[in-house]
Amino acid sequence: MSKLNVLFSFLRFLTLFSVFLLLINPKFDHVTLSAEKPNLxxxxxxxxxxxxLNQSENALDIVDKLSQNNELSNKFTVSKYIFGEQLKLSDTILFSESQTNISNAFNQLSQVYKDTNVATILISDGNQTYGNDYEFITSKYKNPIYPVILGDTITHTDLKIKQLNVNKYAYLKNRFPVETIITYNGNNNINSRFVVTSGKTTVFSEAVSFSKDKNSKTITFTLPANRVGVNSLKATILPAENEKNIINNSKNFAVEVIDQKTKIAIVSDFPHPDLGALKKSIESNEQRSVTFMNSNNTTSQVNDFQLIIINQPDNKFNNLFDELNKENKNRLIIIGTKTDLSFINRINQSFTHEITNQTEDYQAELNLNYSPFIIDDLDFESFPPLKSNFGTVNFSAPFETILNKKLGNVSTNQSLLVTNEANSRREAILFGENIWQWRAQSFINTKSFNAFDNFIGKLVQYLASNKRRSRLNVEYESFYNGNTNVIIKAQFFDKNYVFDTRETLNIVVKDKASNLEKVFPFVLKNNNYQIDLSNLPPSEYSFIVRATNENISKSGVFQILEYDAEQQFLNANVTKLSQLATNSSGADYFVDEVDNLINDLVNDNRYATIQKSSKNTIPLIDWKYLLGIIVLSLASEWFLRKYNGLI
Structure with missing residues (x-):
């Protein structure tokens, strides 16, 4: 056999062998090794x-020292976070945030570093202004914590108004209660005086005394509500001799005095959890009171109430509806599984409900174009479904939908909660029951009933009033505490009362003390315009909200009370930070012990680099070189045969 034939045989063998390999397609394991450093x-x-507390420079020096240390960088993957109200990944440290929530910072870190090997250095004075007690956060955050304690640890003599409790509203000619808790930090017996002033007038005064053992006192008293509007007051505990921090000796507070109370009747002939939930939500605002009644004893008292809430009516409610129509009274009707739909269709002029004798569970979907008043999205789609009658609702009068029915992930375009206005009367209809579950779910979502209660409160406020609808609605508080965000919201509607996102709204804010005016633009957010005025200093302000393209405006006044929660502290909270370190199997350090911290972390065997292997199974068909071999061998054989005249 010639050498040429041997070469042809070899090339043909190589081709067939490669093809057979592709048909069999064997798989190979590819193992790669990587080193994963622990997190710091x-x-x-x-x-x-x-x-x-004059610790800014110390804090920045500590951060620089830890960030630039080569031993730490070699052993750990270092990440920097700052926190005040919220945790942020940032290198900009300004020490400017007005609130501290250490507990929330660790809650967020627990989500980021779940099931990972991490050491956490907490650089803080340990003074938290709100939130859960961070001392016990180790039940959620399972990693060691190393607090670096900033601030003076020496105990100084200090008198402080720790807490002041007062209702937001009071009624004209009544007296409203005030409760004040005063604390003393020191070793000597001292005498002082607690004073409450309104302007330059003293409205309450009481002598107080403290000692090392008797270091707190609760003072409860009442003050008269003699003037309608916002009444600003100041509580002060006179400072002791040589007291270092006197900022925390005073606290401003305010009470809005009103001259009437909105009365609401809830009419039902049977008990239901919805009724209690509505009462709780409505009466969360002290301007409103709720009375429970049944269909037999309401008719003669209709004019005693600004709003009647009717729960699942039937034929027994006939006289009540006649009286409501006669007096043209506002109402909220709840239609549920026990509602007599035949009666509703006969007595009501604004809609008819198809009768199928079937029920369905519907979830809620917010209508972002609802115009009569501002509705915040409470994450309605996370709420449990309401039990509702199955069937189409046909409206014979103009109506506005707040919530639509949603069946699973499908929007039905059927209304769940609507309002309508006709002949100077306002009406709302809720086509579902078990709204009490919404209040419970809202608490689970936000750890507070406030969001749901505000939603019900806005609905009640709209229904209890007969004011003419405005194209520009502005929502604001009469006064804001100095430690809260000053948020003003607005809605603007076109001539057809459809929410208009094209308008530009500006607010002109005037400080009544200095007569200084500032103009701020509103920002469009979801279904309303918003402006955050939290940077304004404490004072009394008047404002005008104007629409740029049309001659429409709204004015009002509000007050920001002076209070800086961050200036209430005199020392670092060494006890809590030390306990936090102990509970987490970490250790606490002072400013001059950072070198010890670095040495302890570098030599701690709990933080070791982990070598991880990753196995990747690769089929031979993915190996592109084999296809190249087949092409090359076939091409070579063809070329040689052609060259030698065999083709």
């Missing part, structure tokens, strides 16, 4: 209390 988190307190 620097959680830096960015609140203004650090600056107030």
């Amino acid at each position: 988190v620097l959680a830096i307190d960015n609140s203004s209390s650090i600056r107030h």
Whole structure:
């Protein structure tokens, strides 16, 4: 056999062998090794209390020292976070935030570093202005925490108004209660005086005394409500001799005095959890009171109430509806599984409900174009479904939908909660029951009933009033505490009362003390315009909201009370930070012990680099070189045969 034939045989064998390999398609394991360093988190307190305690430079020096240390960088993957109200991944540390929530910072870190090996250095004074007690956060955050304690640890003599409790509203000619808790930090016996002033007038005064053992006192008293509007007051505990921090000796507070109360009747002939939930939500605003009644004893008292809520009516409610129509009274009707739909269709002039004798569970979907008043999205789609009658609702009068029915993930375009206005009367209809579950779910979502109660409160406020609808609606508080966000919301509608996103709204804010005016633009957010005025200093302000393209405006007044929660502290909270370190199997350090912290972390065997292997199974068909071999061998054989005249 010639050498040429041997070469042809070899090329043909190589081709067939490669093809057979592709048909069999064997698989190979490819193992790669990687080294994973443990994480080192620097959680830096960015609140203004650090600056107030003169610890800004110490904190920045500590951050630089930890970030630039080569031993730490070689052993750990270092990440820097700052926190005040919220945790943020940032290198900009200004010590400017007005609130501190250490507990929330660790809650967020627990989500980021879940099931990972991480050491956490907390650089803070340990003074938290709100939130859950961070001392016990180790039940959720399972990693060691190393607090670096900022601030003076020496105990100084200090008198402080720790807490002041007062209702937001009071009624004209009544007296409203005030409760004040005063604390003393010191070793000597002292005498002082607690004073409450309104302007330059003293409205309450009481002598107080403290000692090392008797270091707190609760003072409860009442004050008269003699003037309608916002009444601003100031509570002060006179400072002791040589007291270092006198900022926390005073606290401003305010009470809005009103001259009437909105009365609401809930009429039902049977008990239901919805009724209690509505009462709780409505009466969360002290301007409103709720009375429970049944269909037999309401008719003669209709004019005693600004709003009647009717729960699942039947024929027994006939006289009540006649009286409501006669007096043209506002109402909220709840239609559920026990409602007599035949009676509703006969007595009501604005809609008819198809009768199928079947029920369905519907979830809620917010209508972002609802115009009569501002509705915040409470994450309605996370709420449990309401039990509702199955069937089409046909409206014979103009109506506005707040919530639509949603069946699973499908929008039905059927109304769940609507309002309508006709002949100077306002009416709302809720086509479902078990709204009490919404209030419970809202608490689970936000850890507070406030969001749901505000939603019901806005609905009740709209129904209890007969004011003419405005194209520009502005929502604001009469006064804001200095430690809360000053948010003003607005809605603007076109001439057909459809929410208009094209308009530009501006607010002109005037400080009544200095007569200084500032103009701020509103920002469009979801279904309303918003402006955050939290940077304004404490004072009394008047404002005008104007629409740029049309001659429409709304005016009002509000007050920002002076209070800086971050300036209430005199020392670092050493006890809590030390306990936090102990509970998490970490250790606490002071400013001059950072070198010890670095040495302890570098030599801690709990933080070791982990070598991880990753196995990747690769089929031979993915190996492109084999296809190249087949092409090359076939091409070579063809070329040689052609060259030698065999083709």
